[in-house]
Amino acid sequence: MSIIKVGSLCKNFGNLEAVKDLSFEVNEGEIFGFLGQNGSGKSTTIRMLLSLIHPTSGHIEIFGQDIIAHRNNIAKKMGAIIERPDLYPYLTAKEHLQLFAKLSQKKITVSQIEHTLQQVGLSNRASDKTQTFSLGMKQRLGIAIALVHQPELVILDEPTNGLDPQGIADIRHLIKDLAQKEGKTILVSSHLLTEIEQMAHQILIIHQGKKIALGPTATLLDPAKSLMKLMTANDLLAKEKITASEFAAYVLDREEGIYFSIPTEKIAALHQFIVTAGIPIVSLESKRSLEDYFLQITSQSN
């Protein structure tokens, strides 16, 4: 069952097309990874899902209801953190959760609030004003605010911003637990692609407001094509030779290194070509992480 259904979504800011004809669905209980470079339209899309900005065209359905017509009903079942943690400096962590628990129109007990603080590792700072918090602690509290009313759908825009490696791992485990143990549907955006790769069931990649890839994480990497990184004893010469060859079409535009997005069956021929050209190869390695894939696909889009 689709929890979020987005169809032909567009958003223009004056002449700037921030989001172009974007369509996707998020299924119940899944972690949906939302990837894109800065300024790609991720946050704009998330803001439209949260009714913070009005779409220029297209439609959004959440829990089977139109977001414009049933915003308040949908909001009761949804929790969100948007980009950076924005908090009241004169309130404590606990006061924030009490305040947003009250706003949720649900009965949230004191123990639920304490449990949420514990989930994000802020129990020992519950009574401190947030003006004394580090960015990482604010981020944790922002996540706690999104979770305090036990929402069915959680939208997390860059939830690991400002966290140290341990904090990032903690939040990753928390997100996984929320989906696996509590059955929540989670849409999470991040620039930390490895994070998304490790937890998302499905991934959407957008670039310059347009969808460029969507699919299950396990199959998103195209098995028919490989991303290869070539290191030689003379990269300048290698680039020159390759540019004049049949392999020029597979070279990706990168500032550093020589990358190819190349059909797997042509890798041996590429290797042979470089050897024949008399360029000593240091390494020719396959890069198949999501981060590489993301760079590969956005380079092609450019």
Added chain:
Amino acid sequence: MWSIIQIELYKIYKRPRTYIAFGAIAALIWVIQMGLKIDGEAYAAFLMKDINNTLIVDGKVLNGYLICYILLQLLLVHVPLLVALIAADMLSGEANLGTLRLLFTTPYSRTQWVLAKFIAASIYTILLLIWLAALALFLSMYIFGTDDLFLMKSNYVVLIETQDVFWRYVGAFVFASFSLLTVTALGFLMSSLANNSIGPIVATISAIVFFTILSTLNIPLFNVVKPYLFTTHMNNWKEFFDIQVTENNEAISGSILNIQKIKTSLLVLSIHIFLFVGASVWIMKKKDVLS
């Protein structure tokens, strides 16, 4: 709706800036009261030097009622500026902080949020006025005692008997609440147009100063628009202290000289409040929350 009004009041209560206005009013009133307590007789003699030859005034001229009148004349010009500190920050302050995004993702509509914030700001304004009344009226009555209220207008004097004064102050404070709520609504409108705290506060104060100048200048061009400016009507609380007289020039107890002027002013101020708040709701509903 009540729960979000409570939350807004709670936030106002927790915010340090809230208490600046209360402190400023207390300090101003205390300074003036102390000055008049120490040197009040000389001040009263100076005020009455022109009429001492024609009138024999018996009793205590410098009493709590007169002190309150002097204080209101001085403070009701400045209190709007203090009100603007809070009202003009209600929406833009949250936009600046980024918390407006959090509020607008809760199960309440933007209209509900804007109205709740306006109601909370209005309650704050009323509390500020009650604080002003407590210090300016009741504390002055306690310190200086009560007697007939003797007021010198531009070309006549008004004498209101002791028992006929208190209700006029009640009326004046109710009227002043409309004036200050108009400022609150104006601050709110400015707040809906910006994403930072300082801009709307400065804009509100500037607008008050600008329209006050237009209301005060006696130029034919301005006279056309004057009746429609809120600043023309904000100071009409003084009408409660102009009383009707008999043919023998004796004051008619319980009367107001120009009650129609008060009614008209209340109507104009109410229309301004409605328009300012309505415009704020409309703007916020249309606004893309980016910050």
